[in-house]
Amino acid sequence: MSSILTNNSAMVALQTLKSINSGLAKTQSEISTGKSIASSADNSAVWAISRVMESDVKGFNAISDSLSLGKSTVAVARQAAETVTELLTEMKGKIVAAQEDNVDRTKINEDVSALSEQIESVVAAAQFNGLNLVDGVSGNVDILSSLDRDSTGAVSASTIQVTGQDLAVGGYSANDIFGSSGGAPSTNGDTVALSLDNTGGTDTIVIDDTAQDNFAEGDRVTIRIGDQTASYTVTADDAVATSRSDMVAVGLKNAIDALGIEDLVVDYDSGSPGTLDFTNNSGTDMAVTGQFQNAGSGGLGALDSIDVSTALGADSALGTIETLIDTAIDAASSLGSVEGRITTQSDFVSKLTDSLRAGIGSLVDADMEEASAKLQALQVQQQLGVQSLSIANQSPQSLLSLFR
Numbered sequence: 140m141s142s143i144l145t146n147n148s149a150m151v152a153l154q155t156l157k158s159i160n161s162g163l164a165k166t167q168s169e170i171s172t173g174k175s176i177a178s179s180a181d182n183s184a185v186w187a188i189s190r191v192m193e194s195d196v197k198g199f200n201a202i203s204d205s206l207s208l209g210k211s212t213v214a215v216a217r218q219a220a221e222t223v224t225e226l227l228t229e230m231k232g233k234i235v236a237a238q239e240d241n242v243d244r245t246k247i248n249e250d251v252s253a254l255s256e257q258i259e260s261v262v263a264a265a266q267f268n269g270l271n272l273v274d275g276v277s278g279n280v281d282i283l284s285s286l287d288r289d290s291t292g293a294v295s296a297s298t299i300q301v302t303g304q305d306l307a308v309g310g311y312s313a314n315d316i317f318g319s320s321g322g323a324p325s326t327n328g329d330t331v332a333l334s335l336d337n338t339g340g341t342d343t344i345v346i347d348d349t350a351q352d353n354f355a356e357g358d359r360v361t362i363r364i365g366d367q368t369a370s371y372t373v374t375a376d377d378a379v380a381t382s383r384s385d386m387v388a389v390g391l392k393n394a395i396d397a398l399g400i401e402d403l404v405v406d407y408d409s410g411s412p413g414t415l416d417f418t419n420n421s422g423t424d425m426a427v428t429g430q431f432q433n434a435g436s437g438g439l440g441a442l443d444s445i446d447v448s449t450a451l452g453a454d455s456a457l458g459t460i461e462t463l464i465d466t467a468i469d470a471a472s473s474l475g476s477v478e479g480r481i482t483t484q485s486d487f488v489s490k491l492t493d494s495l496r497a498g499i500g501s502l503v504d505a506d507m508e509e510a511s512a513k514l515q516a517l518q519v520q521q522q523l524g525v526q527s528l529s530i531a532n533q534s535p536q537s538l539l540s541l542f543r
Contacts, residue, residue, distance in 0.1 A: 143538060148531035156524035163517040169505035170514065176503040189503045191292075192495050198286045199492045206485040208268065209282035213301055213478045216272035219265030220471035223258050223273075223306050223439075227464045230254045230445075234456045237447035248448040251456075255308070255442045262306050262439075273470060275305030275437050284484050299484065301477050304470035305438030309359065344429065346388050346413040354383040357434030357443065360391055364403065364427050369394035373434075384413025391415065438470075439463055 169175050179186045230251055237247045265273050272280065281298040288294050346360060356378040361370040371390035373383070380386045388407055392415055395405045402421035408414035419425050435443040441463060447453040 143535045146531060146535060148534055149528060152524065152528040152531045156521070156528055159517060159520045159524050163514070163521060166510055166514050166517060169510045170507070173505055173507075174503050175505040185502050189499050192499050192502075195286065195288065196492055196495050196499070199488050199495070202283055202285060203485065203488050203492070205283040206481055206488065209280075209299070209301070210478060210481045210485060212267040212270050212272065212280075213474055213481060215267040216265055216304065217471060217474035217478055219261050219273050220304060220306060220467055220474055222261050224464065224467040224471055226254050226258050226261070227460060227467055231457075231460045231464065234445070234447055234453060234460050237453035238457070240450065244448050244450075244453065248446060251445060251447055255445070258306075258439065258442065259308050262308075272301060272474065273304045273306045275303070275307040277303040279303055282481065284481075285488070299477065299480060302473055304473065306467060306470055307437030308439050308442050309357070309432040309434045309437050343408070343411075344415050344417065344427075346384050346391070346415070354378060354387060355434060359432040359434070360387055361430045361432070362391060362395060362427065363429075364395070364398070364400060365425055367398045367400060369398055382412055388413045388415055438466055 168177065176182045176186050176189070233247050233251050233254070236242060237244050262273055263271075265271055270280065271277060280301045280303065282301060283296060284299045285297040286294055287297055344362075354373045354377060356373055356375045358373040359370055360373075361368060363369075369391065371387055371394050373387060377383055377386040377390070385407075392405050392407050395403075395415075402419065403425065404418040404420065406416045406418075408416050417427070434440070441459050445452075445456045445459055447456050
């Protein structure tokens, strides 16, 4: 039966052509985007997996940066510890030479003192991005090393702990030496902090030596106001004065005055031992931090006791220097070990990131060779489909011959 109202051949040809055009559009999309699964509509399950993996890649990129920063910080500290070891070894040579009676021990002692000062300089400079791992202040530091995802999808962070080393000649403290009129100032490890308000009123900082078993020669008190720093080192005369706190407070006031901070007035309060009154007339708050360095209490504090100017001192220094060298070697060894671990983890994270990227690619990337071949075939099918539809549309014309 033939009908001019229903053309079954044309309908079949049209559906076939629509299917071919749909496949052609998908193939062209793969070629233009480079992905076989570009959205959740293409394959929701695979798309979801790829997005999770892509988020992990971004996380591991951040971890790689963290490991690079940590490695640099540890490398600086390790190099400082090795340098300190070399300087202590050189100092040992001087001390051994001082064991001989027929030498100028005074000049040798000057060389030893110079090496000690150089060690202090190396330790103080061994910081990276503000973090010093060998001054005895930082303590333990955690470096972000990995993101761990379990079977349920929960994510947790892993860290590598770096143990801070103490190669300082003097240790630091704050909690029991500084006080303030407004109650105890906030503390953070070795540093005390407060804010001088901008009302022009008076804030008081009290320097109390009794909790530190009295100041000793070489102790240092430091005050940082804004971005400027003033410090005072306790002298031999200060150490035997009746009121050591007063001597230190006056010395610190003079050091602050020398900074020439505009609109800041610092007065010594003669009615209260060891007290400084701060008046801020600048109109803005000023951040203040205070720090106390206790001479001789650091990991290499025994350096202060080395004196080879006498035969007895030279003999005593020989045992002391051996202990100090062992301390420096242990510090360098510990830092070297953790630096190696960070390097290994950094290499692993780099390779893991590459593997994740490869896995994502295998899930969602288009096979360009296959897409190219499919495109050629679909283009031919499209041309044939158009031709087939054209032929099917011509079939009702044959019915006209029946009415001639």
